[in-house]
Amino acid sequence: MSENIYADELIDEYEHPHNKGSLSDADVHVHNDNPLCGDELTIYVKVGGGALKDVKFEGSGCVISMGTAGKLTESVKGKSLAEIEALGVPDIVTLIGIDPGPARLKCATLSLRTLKEAVFLYQHKAVDEATKRL
Amino acid sequence: MFDAERIRRDFPILSTASHGKRFVYLDSAATSQKPKSVIDAIVDYYNTYNANINRGVYEISERATDAFIASKEKLAKFIGAHGIEETIYVRNATEALNLVALSWGERNIKSGDHILITEMEHHSNIVPWQMLAKRKGAVLDYVKLTHGMAYLDMEDLEAKLEKSPKLVSVTHVSNVLGTVNDVKRITKLAHECGATVLIDGAQSVPHMRVDVAAIGCDFMALSGHKMLAPTGIGALYGRRELLEAMEPVLGGGDMIRSVSMHGATWNDLPWKFEAGTSNIEGAIGLGAALDYLDGIGMDSVREHEQELTRYAMDRFSEINAVSVFGPPASDIENRSGVMAFAIKGVHPHDVATIFDREGIAIRAGHHCAMPLVTQLVTEKALSRMSFYIYNTKEDVDRVVDAVGVVKRIMRIKD
Numbered sequence A: 001m002s003e004n005i006y007a008d009e010l011i012d013e014y015e016h017p018h019n020k021g022s023l024s025d026a027d028v029h030v031h032n033d034n035p036l037c038g039d040e041l042t043i044y045v046k047v048g049g050g051a052l053k054d055v056k057f058e059g060s061g062c063v064i065s066m067g068t069a070g071k072l073t074e075s076v077k078g079k080s081l082a083e084i085e086a087l088g089v090p091d092i093v094t095l096i097g098i099d100p101g102p103a104r105l106k107c108a109t110l111s112l113r114t115l116k117e118a119v120f121l122y123q124h125k126a127v128d129e130a131t132k133r134l
Numbered sequence B: 001m002f003d004a005e006r007i008r009r010d011f012p013i014l015s016t017a018s019h020g021k022r023f024v025y026l027d028s029a030a031t032s033q034k035p036k037s038v039i040d041a042i043v044d045y046y047n048t049y050n051a052n053i054n055r056g057v058y059e060i061s062e063r064a065t066d067a068f069i070a071s072k073e074k075l076a077k078f079i080g081a082h083g084i085e086e087t088i089y090v091r092n093a094t095e096a097l098n099l100v101a102l103s104w105g106e107r108n109i110k111s112g113d114h115i116l117i118t119e120m121e122h123h124s125n126i127v128p129w130q131m132l133a134k135r136k137g138a139v140l141d142y143v144k145l146t147h148g149m150a151y152l153d154m155e156d157l158e159a160k161l162e163k164s165p166k167l168v169s170v171t172h173v174s175n176v177l178g179t180v181n182d183v184k185r186i187t188k189l190a191h192e193c194g195a196t197v198l199i200d201g202a203q204s205v206p207h208m209r210v211d212v213a214a215i216g217c218d219f220m221a222l223s224g225h226k227m228l229a230p231t232g233i234g235a236l237y238g239r240r241e242l243l244e245a246m247e248p249v250l251g252g253g254d255m256i257r258s259v260s261m262h263g264a265t266w267n268d269l270p271w272k273f274e275a276g277t278s279n280i281e282g283a284i285g286l287g288a289a290l291d292y293l294d295g296i297g298m299d300s301v302r303e304h305e306q307e308l309t310r311y312a313m314d315r316f317s318e319i320n321a322v323s324v325f326g327p328p329a330s331d332i333e334n335r336s337g338v339m340a341f342a343i344k345g346v347h348p349h350d351v352a353t354i355f356d357r358e359g360i361a362i363r364a365g366h367h368c369a370m371p372l373v374t375q376l377v378t379e380k381a382l383s384r385m386s387f388y389i390y391n392t393k394e395d396v397d398r399v400v401d402a403v404g405v406v407k408r409i410m411r412i413k414d
Ligand SMILES: Cc1ncc(COP(=O)(O)O)c(C=O)c1O
Pocket: B029, B030, B092, B093, B094, B095, B122, B124, B125, B171, B173, B174, B175, B200, B202, B203, B223, B368
């Protein structure tokens, strides 16, 4: 686990993010922001056969929020909706290889919260408590 | 001679280390650090004369009452008020602004009336008026900014004064742009149109000589914690006639003269507005803070901050990737020691986190001024450093080095 939240890998992702853009044939999209720090994110998802067929994001924010969004969207393609519903903070920490610490945790979880909300929305399900707390 | 190094030594927190480096605190616009004399005054109160005020007949209660009143007298003198009747103690500037909205506003604002504020206000000088306007069916107008969003547009102000607003509420110093507004002129223009004038002094009173009589305003709000005092103590200055005509907002002990089963009569000023047991330690801390500032002299405080601001703007001008908001270096007279800046291509949160690891505390975010910040930048966030008496040119040099670190990590080429 890296102590350095500005590890090269995350900066690379920030400079050249995966899955940046919108999906014109998205089934749902969800927008979230973090008014305290100004991070903004919209996630577009396309579902097929109970799994994520495609996912893209648009937004602006810090290295942690945007870098994580790129890595997360890349890692969830093809996953079942149930698998995505089960994701939590530890998965994000493993994914980015960094413990963002309490001050920056909200930045790191913005994309996961948004993605999970999109998955709940697609299924016409209420957002669960664990997701609200992210 | 102003000796920032000597002043630094009066602030215990500034000799701590942060991430293994000498701690550089550049977020005094959020809250200032506290000198030992203020901390000691509070400790001394609890150690030797803790008692409630305005009621006990025993010695320490009298001492506590004296210290509380002495604090108010010092504040009245500090801001040029006539006496303690005109300084209401509240929790902070926000509460002072809300007190005007809830008491004066409740009685004087009617449906269709205009309230005039500006686009550079802190949320605490926006939201209470939005709430009041909504309750009353009043109209809230905003004075626009001009010259690269650095100054109030005085033509727009005059145009909006033609609608005869009942209240004009303006910040003395912007907590984002650092702009020092000409509140004396604004007050004069507003009075000519029959408006009552409230000045938000949260960012001016700690940093320059402020005289409510010279400005001519009707009300002024301020926070103790931004001027070396503890949190939880602030003040509303109000002209005596206005305060006398106003109804209290909170009822309870201390604010009454007498109570029967059928009703109550109000106590004299300022107590009428200070229901319940006061923040005694806060008032005592504020008194010690005012002594400290008086010892330096507010003109010297201002001069020191202007020198640092000029130096910082100079050094920043050498770095292409950095842009600074607010009035230019050539207009330092109308600038405070608040400096919002952006490093091209880097989110302010990343700037603040990297600065933190260099031992430097700055603020990143919307600075509780979203209507302003969202107009200045698309990211809806800015980095801000703000100076006070304990900052030095060396602190600015540390900032410039930290900008270099940010650029290296974030791969920014000039
Ligand atoms: C211009 C201005 N007004 C009002 C406030 C509110 O101060 P407080 O939070 O102490 O009430 C601030 C604090 O940042 C400020 O900068």
